[in-house]
Amino acid sequence: MIAQLRRIAGDDAVIEGAPAPYASDATQETLGLRGSARATVRPPDAERVRRVVAWCYDHDVPIVPRGGGTGFAGGAVPSEDAVVLSLERLDRFRELEPAAWRAHVEAGVSTATVTRRARESGLLFPPNPGAAEQSQIGGNVATNAGGPRAFKYGVTRRWVTGLEAVVAPGEVLRTGGAVRKDVTGYDLTGLLCGSEGTLGVVTSVWLRFVPLPERSAQVAGFYESAADGCAAIAAVFASGGQPAALEYVDAGALAATAAAFPAAVPAGARFLVLAEADGRDAEVASDAAELGEALAAGALLTHVATTRGDLDALARWREGVSGAVTGLLGAKVSDDVAVPVERLAEMLERADAIGARHGLRTCSWGHAGDGNLHVSFLLPPGDLPLRAAAMRASHELHAAAVELGGAISGEHGIGSVKRGELGLQLGDVGLRLHAAVKQALDPKGLFNPGKKQ
Amino acid sequence: MIAQLRRIAGDDAVIEGAPAPYASDATQETLGLRGSARATVRPPDAERVRRVVAWCYDHDVPIVPRGGGTGFAGGAVPSEDAVVLSLERLDRFRELEPAAWRAHVEAGVSTATVTRRARESGLLFPPNPGAAEQSQIGGNVATNAGGPRAFKYGVTRRWVTGLEAVVAPGEVLRTGGAVRKDVTGYDLTGLLCGSEGTLGVVTSVWLRFVPLPERSAQVAGFYESAADGCAAIAAVFASGGQPAALEYVDAGALAATAAAFPAAVPAGARFLVLAEADGRDAEVASDAAELGEALAAGALLTHVATTRGDLDALARWREGVSGAVTGLLGAKVSDDVAVPVERLAEMLERADAIGARHGLRTCSWGHAGDGNLHVSFLLPPGDLPLRAAAMRASHELHAAAVELGGAISGEHGIGSVKRGELGLQLGDVGLRLHAAVKQALDPKGLFNPGKKQ
Numbered sequence: 001m002i003a004q005l006r007r008i009a010g011d012d013a014v015i016e017g018a019p020a021p022y023a024s025d026a027t028q029e030t031l032g033l034r035g036s037a038r039a040t041v042r043p044p045d046a047e048r049v050r051r052v053v054a055w056c057y058d059h060d061v062p063i064v065p066r067g068g069g070t071g072f073a074g075g076a077v078p079s080e081d082a083v084v085l086s087l088e089r090l091d092r093f094r095e096l097e098p099a100a101w102r103a104h105v106e107a108g109v110s111t112a113t114v115t116r117r118a119r120e121s122g123l124l125f126p127p128n129p130g131a132a133e134q135s136q137i138g139g140n141v142a143t144n145a146g147g148p149r150a151f152k153y154g155v156t157r158r159w160v161t162g163l164e165a166v167v168a169p170g171e172v173l174r175t176g177g178a179v180r181k182d183v184t185g186y187d188l189t190g191l192l193c194g195s196e197g198t199l200g201v202v203t204s205v206w207l208r209f210v211p212l213p214e215r216s217a218q219v220a221g222f223y224e225s226a227a228d229g230c231a232a233i234a235a236v237f238a239s240g241g242q243p244a245a246l247e248y249v250d251a252g253a254l255a256a257t258a259a260a261f262p263a264a265v266p267a268g269a270r271f272l273v274l275a276e277a278d279g280r281d282a283e284v285a286s287d288a289a290e291l292g293e294a295l296a297a298g299a300l301l302t303h304v305a306t307t308r309g310d311l312d313a314l315a316r317w318r319e320g321v322s323g324a325v326t327g328l329l330g331a332k333v334s335d336d337v338a339v340p341v342e343r344l345a346e347m348l349e350r351a352d353a354i355g356a357r358h359g360l361r362t363c364s365w366g367h368a369g370d371g372n373l374h375v376s377f378l379l380p381p382g383d384l385p386l387r388a389a390a391m392r393a394s395h396e397l398h399a400a401a402v403e404l405g406g407a408i409s410g411e412h413g414i415g416s417v418k419r420g421e422l423g424l425q426l427g428d429v430g431l432r433l434h435a436a437v438k439q440a441l442d443p444k445g446l447f448n449p450g451k452k453q
Numbered sequence: 454m455i456a457q458l459r460r461i462a463g464d465d466a467v468i469e470g471a472p473a474p475y476a477s478d479a480t481q482e483t484l485g486l487r488g489s490a491r492a493t494v495r496p497p498d499a500e501r502v503r504r505v506v507a508w509c510y511d512h513d514v515p516i517v518p519r520g521g522g523t524g525f526a527g528g529a530v531p532s533e534d535a536v537v538l539s540l541e542r543l544d545r546f547r548e549l550e551p552a553a554w555r556a557h558v559e560a561g562v563s564t565a566t567v568t569r570r571a572r573e574s575g576l577l578f579p580p581n582p583g584a585a586e587q588s589q590i591g592g593n594v595a596t597n598a599g600g601p602r603a604f605k606y607g608v609t610r611r612w613v614t615g616l617e618a619v620v621a622p623g624e625v626l627r628t629g630g631a632v633r634k635d636v637t638g639y640d641l642t643g644l645l646c647g648s649e650g651t652l653g654v655v656t657s658v659w660l661r662f663v664p665l666p667e668r669s670a671q672v673a674g675f676y677e678s679a680a681d682g683c684a685a686i687a688a689v690f691a692s693g694g695q696p697a698a699l700e701y702v703d704a705g706a707l708a709a710t711a712a713a714f715p716a717a718v719p720a721g722a723r724f725l726v727l728a729e730a731d732g733r734d735a736e737v738a739s740d741a742a743e744l745g746e747a748l749a750a751g752a753l754l755t756h757v758a759t760t761r762g763d764l765d766a767l768a769r770w771r772e773g774v775s776g777a778v779t780g781l782l783g784a785k786v787s788d789d790v791a792v793p794v795e796r797l798a799e800m801l802e803r804a805d806a807i808g809a810r811h812g813l814r815t816c817s818w819g820h821a822g823d824g825n826l827h828v829s830f831l832l833p834p835g836d837l838p839l840r841a842a843a844m845r846a847s848h849e850l851h852a853a854a855v856e857l858g859g860a861i862s863g864e865h866g867i868g869s870v871k872r873g874e875l876g877l878q879l880g881d882v883g884l885r886l887h888a889a890v891k892q893a894l895d896p897k898g899l900f901n902p903g904k905k906q
Binding site: 406 | 550552553554555575596597599603607608610611620624625626627628629630631632633634635636637638639640641643644646647648652663664665687690691693694695732733735736739740791792793794795820822823824825858859860861862863864865866867875878879880882883886887889890891892893894905
């Protein structure tokens with residue numbers, strides 16, 4: 001098999017087994033998850049990806065596509081009978097057309113590179129799911145990644161006008177393209193977005209950009225309680241503006257990161273709301289003032305960041321929240337549910353109660369405007385009984401989110417970590433159609449088996 | 454059959470055959486298309502829709518779902534063996550939650566009602582595909598309708614967070630809901646959006662809104678040629694702002710509507726570009742000034758509308774363009790292709806050349822920023838040879854759009870009018886997956902047969 005894959009993909013493209021980092025993703029740090037595989041293939045171009053898929057499909061070998069490995073759902077963790085198919089060498093911009101606000105990029109280009117090259121052309125690629133230097137655009141598309149700015153700008157799907165993917169049994173599918181509007185066929189672009197590598201392997205994507213906002217500003221409000229913070233979030237909704245982002249950090253996550261916060265955190269602060277305004281110079285000034293007013297009601301303190309330095313410091317702090325929370329006990333079960341925004345306070349209460357019932361230290365942060373909570377159940381690494389308790393708590397968390405009209409995953413995906421939970425949300429008819437779509441596109445069930453199901 | 458349908462849907466819900474308006478859609482006016490059907494059913498609620506679908510699916514009777522009947526692709530024109538299933542009586546708001554920027558509305562609610570009720574709550578429902586009083590939200594979703602504001606805000610899909618649909622063999626599917634982010638299952642919401650009634654019958658949708666912009670302004674630029682106008686469009690793209698809309702009207706369409714334009718049209722004007730800015734008061738003032746500057750280069754004249762009265766007059770004029778063009782000879786073959794925006798000038802030239810080669814008077818207008826052209830080939834009503842020529846011209850137009858990297862339908866859909874054209878754009882693999890998805894969701898092929906294929 002190794003010899004055949006080398007003949008197909010190139011001598012330097014095939015590694016036996018799945019050495020680090022190919023055996024895991026971000027769940028190695030949070031959960032200690034690690035898989036194994038028969039081989040890891042790193043094809044140099046899309047045609048070689050096609051040939052590898054064709055060979056695997058012909059030989060009934062499972063294919064585990066891999067981007068930057070920053071996922072929190074175990075979507076890139078391989079099974080022992082599989083071939084890991086890493087897209088990292090597909091790292092070219094096939095086209096960059098600033099005058100038309102778009103680019104055509106290969107799957108292995110890092111999110112940070114997309115963002116940077118757009119910015120250099122005076123354009124914004126809005127999605128900012130985090131881990132931008134390591135995460136790859138193909139993985140962002142495969143998981144339909146979100147992030148803070150999704151509140152104003154939408155998730156990754158909205159910025160994809162077309163894609164190229166290798167589908168069963170080893171053929172190249174092209175959907176959409178450089179065109180911004182297209183209702184010709186069924187939305188196969190949308191179907192591949194968020195499919196977590198279970199319907200095919202994305203090799204390139206056409207992305208849309210928007211003009212770069214002239215500036216941004218952030219307003220932080222600190223509150224004595226989640227209830228006060230959620231009231232401030234409601235005040236932002238009622239204020240008449242559209243913030244670029246509207247984030248929250250709860251008591252536990254705030255405690256873990258307060259020392260690193262780029263300004264003084266007031267005593268007694270047990271909830272943080274962070275709102276961002278972006279746009280024209282004049283607009284941002286008035287929007288930030290309005291956000292400040294909305295967040296001030298019931299706040300212990302508000303803090304405004306308007307300079308590049310202050311904004312960068314806040315962004316670095318925000319990016320560090322997840323790692324700081326992991327560091328509290330050394331590991332965590334990291335969940336990601338979403339609820340209608342007016343149920344946020346209730347969902348926060350339920351998460352704490354569920355964690356307490358299972359003897360788990362619990363904290364959360366996330367995208368308040370989208371009702372998207374990243375709930376963490378903290379664990380010492382290797383504590384298997386507590387990990388089992390956390391998995392039971394996660395199941396209850398999913399059931400609670402669905403009961404409140406929400407989703408068991410807002411942006412991280414199902415991967416292998418939430419395996420078996422789909423039925424809680426989709427219902428019998430939804431499950432049946434989900435399976436029918438999978439069967440229609442992957443009749444042998446070889447694309448990332450065991451994931452998103 | 455009529456008796457059985459009456460038992461299922463209610464005595465007052467079933468009409469024999471398909472009297473006007475149920476036998477056609479907007480293609481009756483443009484193309485004289487008219488179908489027939491065994492019965493027209495207007496169920497009073499979603500459960501009755503489900504029962505009708507179940508009965509039809511069980512008895513192998515084709516189902517032609519029907520919204521407001523404003524489509525230009527013949528998607529609602531029934532076949533003689535079918536039952537027309539009109540959603541008009543599903544006209545309730547199941548929920549309106551202004552504090553969370555959303556609503557849950559039934560499929561038969563008119564687009565204008567959605568827009569108006571959002572506006573009364575200080576919110577914007579962005580899609581404005583036209584014919585808002587007659588068109589229904591279910592039809593907007595089924596065709597993934599666009600319109601001028603799609604340039605900034607995206608098409609209907611972006612504003613749908615979930616839906617309820619009756620799928621084969623007569624079951625209720627619920628996807629998403631009030632939650633704004635959801636990556637749990639495959640994107641069935643997106644799959645139903647734009648499926649033109651061929652995968653199921655949408656009975657309700659959850660819609661997202663945004664805060665209502667404080668104001669808007671429009672700038673019109675008149676040019677001597679399409680080339681000058683397209684250069685102005687490129688200047689708008691380079692200007693650093695994001696207009697809400699960026700429209701064009703070509704020489705023929707301008708001539709048909711110049712008398713109704715709410716300001717003096719300069720002599721020699723053969724191309725119009727219309728750009729809209731919206732947002733905060735201060736922002737709109739500076740954006741409109743910037744748009745005015747971008748559009749002034751090479752213009753014969755620019756015209757700015759900022760008052761409610763002037764803006765309404767422009768909107769009324771814009772809404773009348775299609776009808777005025779139909780009125781030139783009495784009928785038209787109305788096409789709707791999209792190309793990458795930098796190919797707009799080339800596509801305009803090709804459209805004119807194709808029309809001329811077939812002896813057809815040709816004109817166009819559309820959504821320049823999205824590269825979306827509504828090309829009309831004009832005809833006297835009932836001129837069958839010329840209509841056949843127009844259909845051949847349309848086929849060439851589709852091929853040209855695909856050659857330029859575009860789509861054979863930007864927003865009107867495939868319906869029956871573009872039947873058989875999918876392969877031009879989708880390619881063999883795309884066609885195969887399109888058919889596989891149809892087969893997976895509608896194994897008997899009873900949902901709107903002959904459409905979107």
